Amino acid sequence: MKRLISLLVSSVFAVSSVFAQGTALPFIRMDRNPVTAGLAGAGSAMVTSWTAYSSFSNPAVAAFSATKFDIGLNYGMWAPKSSDLTVFGGGVGFKPIEGLVISAGAVMQNWPEMKLYSPTGTPDGTFTPREMLFSLGAGYAISPNFSVGANVHYASEQLGEGSKNTVSAICGDFFAAYSTGPLQVSAGIAALGGKVDGKYYLPTSAKLAGAYMIPFEKVHSITLVADADYYFSGDAGVSAGLQYAYDGLAFLRAGYRYATDGAPVPTHLAVGGGISYQGLRVDISYITLSEIIGGSLSLGLAYSF
Numbered sequence: 035m036k037r038l039i040s041l042l043v044s045s046v047f048a049v050s051s052v053f054a055q056g057t058a059l060p061f062i063r064m065d066r067n068p069v070t071a072g073l074a075g076a077g078s079a080m081v082t083s084w085t086a087y088s089s090f091s092n093p094a095v096a097a098f099s100a101t102k103f104d105i106g107l108n109y110g111m112w113a114p115k116s117s118d119l120t121v122f123g124g125g126v127g128f129k130p131i132e133g134l135v136i137s138a139g140a141v142m143q144n145w146p147e148m149k150l151y152s153p154t155g156t157p158d159g160t161f162t163p164r165e166m167l168f169s170l171g172a173g174y175a176i177s178p179n180f181s182v183g184a185n186v187h188y189a190s191e192q193l194g195e196g197s198k199n200t201v202s203a204i205c206g207d208f209f210a211a212y213s214t215g216p217l218q219v220s221a222g223i224a225a226l227g228g229k230v231d232g233k234y235y236l237p238t239s240a241k242l243a244g245a246y247m248i249p250f251e252k253v254h255s256i257t258l259v260a261d262a263d264y265y266f267s268g269d270a271g272v273s274a275g276l277q278y279a280y281d282g283l284a285f286l287r288a289g290y291r292y293a294t295d296g297a298p299v300p301t302h303l304a305v306g307g308g309i310s311y312q313g314l315r316v317d318i319s320y321i322t323l324s325e326i327i328g329g330s331l332s333l334g335l336a337y338s339f
Contacts, residue, residue: 057267058234059189059203061165062225063298066090066123066141068108068334072306072319073275074289075299076259079220079243080277081213083338084315085127089137089171092243093183094211095220096127096135097173103128106315106336112143113327120144121332125169133175135183141167150195166190171207181211187225203230205238216247224263237298239263239271253281259289269296275304284309287319300326313339 067087070077078092081099086106088096103126110121125139145163152158166189173183185207192200205227211220220243227236243261250256260274275289287306293299306319314337321330 057237057265057296057298058201058230059165059191060237060298061143061191062167062187062189062205063237063239064112065299065332066108066125066139067106068110068306068317068319068332069285069287069308071321071332072287072289072304072308072317073259073277074273074291074302074304074321075271076243076261076273076275076289076291077245077257077277078241078261079211079218079245080257080259081218081245084336085135085137086125086336086338087137087139088127088135088173088183089125089139089169089185090141090167091207092209092211092220092222093135093137093171093173093185093207094181094209094222095173095183095213095218096137096171097133097175097181097183098211098213098218099127099129099135101127101129101338104336104338106334108332108334110330110332112330114329116326118146123167133181135171135173137169137171137173137185139167139169141165161195163191163193165192173209179212179214181213183207183209183211201230203227203236205236209241216249218245219243235267237265237267239265255279263297265297267296269294271297271299282310285317300324302327313337 065071065075083101085096086104105126107124112119121143123141127137143165147160147162150159168188171185175181190202205225207224209222225238245259247257257277263271271293273291278286285308289304302321302324304321308317317334319332
């Protein structure tokens with residue numbers, strides 16, 4: 035029966051543990067939206083037309099969006115210096131009735147291919163470790179200013195052949211949001227669930243976020259955003275950034291995240307941008323100033339109406 039050399043398996047676990055020491059499935063907390071990734075993970079409180087990725091983040095804020103339908107696909111290269119993951123994902127959000135947003139998304143992450151060996155040490159093919167995440171979400175505006183939302187996630191990590199080398203978990207997000215004029219604030223709990231294999235905690239956190247838009251000269255605006263997480267592991271992370279928009283057509287983004295050593299996503303600087311025309315959008319983000327995830331790139335294509 036095929037198996038991975040223990041050293042190779044250990045190296046995969048070692049890379050994962052860098053992202054969240056003492057927690058399981060830390061990839062659940064990676065930013066799936068190329069827009070907010072360009073803000074270093076801030077921006078979950080922004081009210082925009084981009085609801086496709088809300089099942090991965092904040093469905094409560096998505097309930098304020100005027101968009102009827104939004105679909106997005108993205109490709110990413112995550113942590114090329116340490117793990118070299120390739121990421122494929124996408125999501126969809128739609129409003130069946132006014133004030134209600136339903137969303138869904140899926141992600142697959144592939145590690146570099148590893149060699150398989152027989153129990154006697156003879157080369158015996160290859161294996162590609164992979165991680166998968168599936169999400170469903172819903173947000174509802176109780177009033178013009180107040181909304182609530184929830185997501186449910188199924189995450190799976192396969193680090194070898196067979197069920198013994200696979201771990202999985204189900205967890206959820208629960209948020210409330212308040213919007214008034216240019217200001218939005220949101221609070222909730224992310225990735226809440228039980229222990230994995232009865233002994234490893236998920237990267238659960240209490241989350242607080244805010245966004246404030248400053249329009250000027252009719253076609254220009256700057257949106258200031260900030261997100262803060264306190265993880266139940268005792269770690270913390272804070273992201274802040276800004277987005278410049280020109281007439282809803284062109285966008286520039288930048289953000290910085292500070293995090294303690296055991297947080298799922300480490301300290302880094304992010305930059306990004308995007309263009310939008312008649313509902314079609316292209317967005318890109320790039321991460322730098324991080325020994326662990328520096329060089330990470332996310333590219334997204336989306337359409338909404």
